Amino acid sequence: MSFESIVTGIRAASFNLEVIGNNVSNAGTVAFKQSRANFAGVIQQALLGSGSGPETGVAINGTTHAFSQGGIKVTENPLDLAINGNGFLTLRDASNNTFYSRAGDLDLDADGFLVSKSGYQVQAFLPAANGTISDVVGSLRVSDVSGPPAATANVSIGANLDSRALVPSVAWPATVSATTPVTTGMYNSSTTTTIFDSLGNQHKLDVYFIKGAAANTWKVRAVINGTTELGTGTDVTFTANGEIQNPTGTPTPPPTFPVTFPSWTPSAPAGAAAQVIKLDFEPLTQFSGRFAVSNLVQDGYTTGQLTGLKVDKEGIVKAQLSNGQSVLLGQVALAKFRNNTALEPAGSNLWSASPASGVPQLGTPGSDGMGLVESGALEESNVDVTEQLVEMITAQRNFQASVKALQTQDTITQTVINLR
Numbered sequence: 001m002s003f004e005s006i007v008t009g010i011r012a013a014s015f016n017l018e019v020i021g022n023n024v025s026n027a028g029t030v031a032f033k034q035s036r037a038n039f040a041g042v043i044q045q046a047l048l049g050s051g052s053g054p055e056t057g058v059a060i061n062g063t064t065h066a067f068s069q070g071g072i073k074v075t076e077n078p079l080d081l082a083i084n085g086n087g088f089l090t091l092r093d094a095s096n097n098t099f100y101s102r103a104g105d106l107d108l109d110a111d112g113f114l115v116s117k118s119g120y121q122v123q124a125f126l127p128a129a130n131g132t133i134s135d136v137v138g139s140l141r142v143s144d145v146s147g148p149p150a151a152t153a154n155v156s157i158g159a160n161l162d163s164r165a166l167v168p169s170v171a172w173p174a175t176v177s178a179t180t181p182v183t184t185g186m187y188n189s190s191t192t193t194t195i196f197d198s199l200g201n202q203h204k205l206d207v208y209f210i211k212g213a214a215a216n217t218w219k220v221r222a223v224i225n226g227t228t229e230l231g232t233g234t235d236v237t238f239t240a241n242g243e244i245q246n247p248t249g250t251p252t253p254p255p256t257f258p259v260t261f262p263s264w265t266p267s268a269p270a271g272a273a274a275q276v277i278k279l280d281f282e283p284l285t286q287f288s289g290r291f292a293v294s295n296l297v298q299d300g301y302t303t304g305q306l307t308g309l310k311v312d313k314e315g316i317v318k319a320q321l322s323n324g325q326s327v328l329l330g331q332v333a334l335a336k337f338r339n340n341t342a343l344e345p346a347g348s349n350l351w352s353a354s355p356a357s358g359v360p361q362l363g364t365p366g367s368d369g370m371g372l373v374e375s376g377a378l379e380e381s382n383v384d385v386t387e388q389l390v391e392m393i394t395a396q397r398n399f400q401a402s403v404k405a406l407q408t409q410d411t412i413t414q415t416v417i418n419l420r
Contacts, residue, residue, distance in 0.1 A: 006405045008057030012039050013399035015060050020392045023383045031070060031102035031349060032381035035063040067340040070382040072374055078309050079106045082379040085371020087334035091120035100335050102379055103349035112143020118348045124330035125364065133331045137362065140330045145319040147304035147327055149200030151275045157207060158295030161189060161218060161286045163242065165211045172210065176229040182208065189291035196300035197272035216286065222261055230261035230277065238286040301325060311375035315365035334370045335360040
């Protein structure tokens with residue numbers, strides 16, 4: 001036994017306690033990966049001849065990180081992303097250096113870029129001009145996102161017309177206008193929806209159902225803003241079973257009767273383009289019962305402003321707009337390595353590639369062995385505190401034993417010195 005070998009044991013036990021203490025202190029750190037201390041025996045080379053001498057202590061061989069999956073904790077913050085499975089977020093700093101991380105607690109910076117807590121920009125596969133995801137990788141930015149309006153082109157109405165209805169007592173006017181509006185006695189039933197012009201302006205569309213003199217016949221009229229009628233309406237005929245007939249006169253299915261009204265140009269506010277509106281009755285029936293609307297949908301919308309972000313399991317990021325639409329921003333790029341344990345820690349929950357880790361392979365969540373993304377959640381540390389406390393007790397015992405050995409060696413040495 002020598003002082004040198006005993007000192008290496010004390011140093012190793014102290015280093016082990018340091019590693020364990022670091023694990024325990026990071027038990028609450030997002031996506032932290034615990035590590036273990038590695039040790040090896042030290043062999044003294046013989047001075048004469050070949051071969052080796054006796055082992056003379058222990059050497060510290062660094063640490064190994066355990067990249068096992070941490071638990072998933074729900075945060076309900078859409079900018080929090082947890083990776084469930086293999087893969088790392090790809091990040092770039094201002095100098096274009098690339099880092100990798102499992103920590104998905106992300107933010108938006110002043111320029112609208114999606115960044116990590118360290119301020120590094122999240123990399124993603126960017127959208128192509130045709131609205132699909134391209135192979136181009138770049139920083140994901142969400143600032144100045146808005147959506148243009150879309151003029152209403154289709155209105156779908158589903159309703160039941162009361163078969164017991166009588167022909168209205170007041171005739172429909174030759175021309176509907178502000179001075180000749182539609183009055184209650186001119187129709188049997190009506191429904192209203194909001195439509196949009198090419199500039200995103202809202203207009204009111206009233207659809208009136210008027211019982212015809214012939215059995216099972218109705219007239220449908222459409223009026224915009226109470227002053228502009230679209231053409232002269234269209235006729236609808238039902239079978240004796242109350243089902244609508246299509247334009248060829250054959251009973252359905254399906255019970256649809258698309259009607260295209262003449263082109264309409266909004267006059268107030270002026271400047272919008274002319275548009276054609278098609279009514280599609282899905283379904284329209286004539287049964288004995290009160291008038292009831294079961295479906296009323298139109299496909300136009302006004303200008304949209306950014307209201308939030310949505311990230312699906314495949315990492316596709318979309319901006320949610322105030323008009324109910326969404327804009328594709330990109331798809332989160334994940335990186336995987338042949339040897340995760342060879343990644344070099346770079347601080348702040350970041351990792352750097354090394355020659356031993358292999359070249360990073362970029363891909364999308366859910367493909368090529370990559371994990372899926374959980375939005376509104378974070379991966380927790382994979383540190384098992386109970387296990388670490390047991391390891392700490394063991395390391396402490398090793399430290400105490402090495403100190404005791406040092407004391408024993410000191411006593412023996414002192415005894416030898418005191419020999420006379």
